[in-house]
Amino acid sequence: MFEDFMVNAWEAGTIVAIIAGVVGFFVVLRGNSFLAHAVPHGAFAGAAGAVLIGVDPLIGLGVFAAGGALTISVLGRRARSDVITALSLAMMLGLGSFFLSRSSEYSAEVFSLLFGQILGVSSVQIVPMIVLGAVCLAAVGLLYRPLLIASVLPEMAPSRGVNPQIITVVFGFILACATTMSVPIVGALLMFALLVGPPAAARFVTRRPVTAIPLSVLLALVTIWASIALAYVSDWPVGFFVTAISALIYVAGRGVSALRRRVPASRNTARVEAEAVAA
Amino acid sequence: MTHSTQEWNDVPGAVLSARDIRVTLSGKLILDGVDLDVAPGEFVGLIGANGAGKTTLLRSLLGVLKPTSGTVERPRRDARTGGVGYLPQKVALDVDAPLRARDVVALGLDGGRPGIPLHRRATRKRVDETLDAVNALSFAEQRIGEMSGGQQQRVLLAHALISDPALLLLDEPLANLDPASAYDIVTLLDRLRRTHRVAIVITAHDMNLLLPVMDRIVYLAGGRAVTGSPEAVVRSDVLTRLYGRPIRVIRAEGRVMVIADDAGIPDEVHHELPAEVAGASGSSGLSGSSGGGL
Ligand SMILES: Nc1ncnc2c1ncn2[C@@H]1O[C@H](COP(=O)(O)OP(=O)(O)O)[C@@H](O)[C@H]1O
Numbered sequence: 001m002f003e004d005f006m007v008n009a010w011e012a013g014t015i016v017a018i019i020a021g022v023v024g025f026f027v028v029l030r031g032n033s034f035l036a037h038a039v040p041h042g043a044f045a046g047a048a049g050a051v052l053i054g055v056d057p058l059i060g061l062g063v064f065a066a067g068g069a070l071t072i073s074v075l076g077r078r079a080r081s082d083v084i085t086a087l088s089l090a091m092m093l094g095l096g097s098f099f100l101s102r103s104s105e106y107s108a109e110v111f112s113l114l115f116g117q118i119l120g121v122s123s124v125q126i127v128p129m130i131v132l133g134a135v136c137l138a139a140v141g142l143l144y145r146p147l148l149i150a151s152v153l154p155e156m157a158p159s160r161g162v163n164p165q166i167i168t169v170v171f172g173f174i175l176a177c178a179t180t181m182s183v184p185i186v187g188a189l190l191m192f193a194l195l196v197g198p199p200a201a202a203r204f205v206t207r208r209p210v211t212a213i214p215l216s217v218l219l220a221l222v223t224i225w226a227s228i229a230l231a232y233v234s235d236w237p238v239g240f241f242v243t244a245i246s247a248l249i250y251v252a253g254r255g256v257s258a259l260r261r262r263v264p265a266s267r268n269t270a271r272v273e274a275e276a277v278a279a
Numbered sequence: 280m281t282h283s284t285q286e287w288n289d290v291p292g293a294v295l296s297a298r299d300i301r302v303t304l305s306g307k308l309i310l311d312g313v314d315l316d317v318a319p320g321e322f323v324g325l326i327g328a329n330g331a332g333k334t335t336l337l338r339s340l341l342g343v344l345k346p347t348s349g350t351v352e353r354p355r356r357d358a359r360t361g362g363v364g365y366l367p368q369k370v371a372l373d374v375d376a377p378l379r380a381r382d383v384v385a386l387g388l389d390g391g392r393p394g395i396p397l398h399r400r401a402t403r404k405r406v407d408e409t410l411d412a413v414n415a416l417s418f419a420e421q422r423i424g425e426m427s428g429g430q431q432q433r434v435l436l437a438h439a440l441i442s443d444p445a446l447l448l449l450d451e452p453l454a455n456l457d458p459a460s461a462y463d464i465v466t467l468l469d470r471l472r473r474t475h476r477v478a479i480v481i482t483a484h485d486m487n488l489l490l491p492v493m494d495r496i497v498y499l500a501g502g503r504a505v506t507g508s509p510e511a512v513v514r515s516d517v518l519t520r521l522y523g524r525p526i527r528v529i530r531a532e533g534r535v536m537v538i539a540d541d542a543g544i545p546d547e548v549h550h551e552l553p554a555e556v557a558g559a560s561g562s563s564g565l566s567g568s569s570g571g572g573l
């Protein structure tokens with residue numbers, strides 16, 4: 001499974017996992033899972049439109065991802081953002097089905113954007129991935145503290161000079177960037193699973209942000225590496241493994257958290273009982 | 280209350296100057312021309328019934344809410360001071376958020392800065408000292424979301440304090456605290472305003488703890504602010520009028536107690552509503568400063 005054509009798959013999977021682990025940490029911290037669902041799936045419509053008018057699908061993806069994220073973060077300010085997210089997603093999917101109905105010849109290519117084609121990644125695709133991935137990582141690295149404070153304490157952030165509304169828009173762009181680089185490789189569905197499952201599991205295990213992010217990346221890497229290997233061996237779709245393993249990792253994380261909460265409590269009980277006996 | 284704001288325009292050295300603040304929310308006039316000046320080291324209590332606009336005023340003073348009209352001059356953040364520290368009335372925290380008390384307090388110091396923090400020993404020491412000052416060091420390693428309301432409040436207060444703000448805006452910081460913790464926080468705030476000249480504007484429904492330390496009380500009703508010394512405002516008649524319900528103030532052995540009391544309000548209180556409360560700005564007890572150097 002390390003033949004030449006597989007090297008691209010391992011590389012692409014590794015890059016996607018790193019970006020999903022880092023960006024996903026903030027997706028979960030901000031309670032933005034629904035946004036992380038809407039942006040990749042809506043962006044797929046942009047790719048369908050791009051194929052229809054004969055431009056690079058990556059451009060269609062980028063335009064729809066950024067446009068969707070911007071619309072949701074700006075309109076969501078004055079209304080319930082879940083409602084805005086749902087309507088934007090529905091509109092983009094509607095547009096996508098319209099574009100697809102006009103361009104039946106290319107639909108196979110577009111459908112792969114939903115479920116990915118990681119085993120068929122070409123080395124030409126790796127370069128834009130690395131560029132967009134680097135932009136995402138640089139943006140998160142630069143805005144690490146403002147992102148943290150705006151996500152956890154939006155009411156208090158302004159007194160530290162951080163405008164949470166601006167951070168919401170900027171984070172929408174970061175998510176759009178992560179989506180654009182990864183959807184052609186892993187597909188919208190898998191990107192969504194990777195953005196939520198591993199980061200949500202990581203925060204059950206550690207209580208420090210500086211360890212939760214690397215752990216989230218590690219879990220995303222394990223997910224995608226295991227999925228590629230299992231898909232190669234079994235000939236089942238990668239997407240099945242990525243979604244299943246993401247969910248399993250989340251369940252395992254919850255298990256760890258349940259244990260963590262029970263252990264100290266039972267130790268305390270034991271000590272209290274021992275003291276009671278001694279007294 | 281037709282004309283009721285105090286008149287200390289252009290106070291030199293005021294750390295906070297708000298002029299003629301008007302706020303309309305969803306077509307409803309919430310604040311109708313509020314003036315407020317606060318001097319360095321001054322301890323100001325902001326009182327008023329639920330919905331009187333205390334939170335709205337604090338958010339306007341902080342700058343997160345743009346008043347419909349009026350101006351606010353507030354301290355800026357720079358190398359020497361942390362500007363304005365703010366503690367909101369309610370903060371919703373995610374139980375599983377991977378953030379310890381220490382992380383939250385460190386964000387109060389450098390949460391606006393770019394880049395990933397590499398905290399040096401001096402920073403970590405400062406975080407711990409601030410946690411210690413609010414009696415929160417014992418749960419410094421706990422997740423913020425897993426703490427009790429009162430513990431969270433103390434950690435968030437440490438977050439607001441650590442940057443050495445020139446002004447603290449505290450929205451019901453004592454609401455979730457047990458009496459001992461509340462007393463400790465008030466004592467800490469009183470010490471800070473003396474040692475660091477921090478100006479404090481605090482809202483609270485239970486005034487008993489604040490009475491010994493407040494220089495001045497600003498009370499909000501009908502969109503207007505009236506200011507006065509604690510002696511002038513904390514009276515059965517004034518408070519009863521303000522809250523629209525019987526409130527009794529008992530003074531004994533140099534201590535003051537404020538109790539909501541439907542049963543025992545003496546009749547004369549109702550007859551004797553003082554002129555000051557009706558709004559004459561120049562009348563005896565309710566205008567002018569009482570301490571704090573203004
Ligand atoms: N976003 C809003 N839109 C409309 N009215 C609001 C809004 N926020 C607060 N209010 C109203 O403003 C008034 C003052 O609220 P608030 O400042 O929270 O009062 P307090 O803190 O004194 O209890 C209340 O009547 C409240 O209903």
Ligand SMILES: [Mg+2]
Binds near residue numbers: 335
């Ligand atoms: Mg309030």
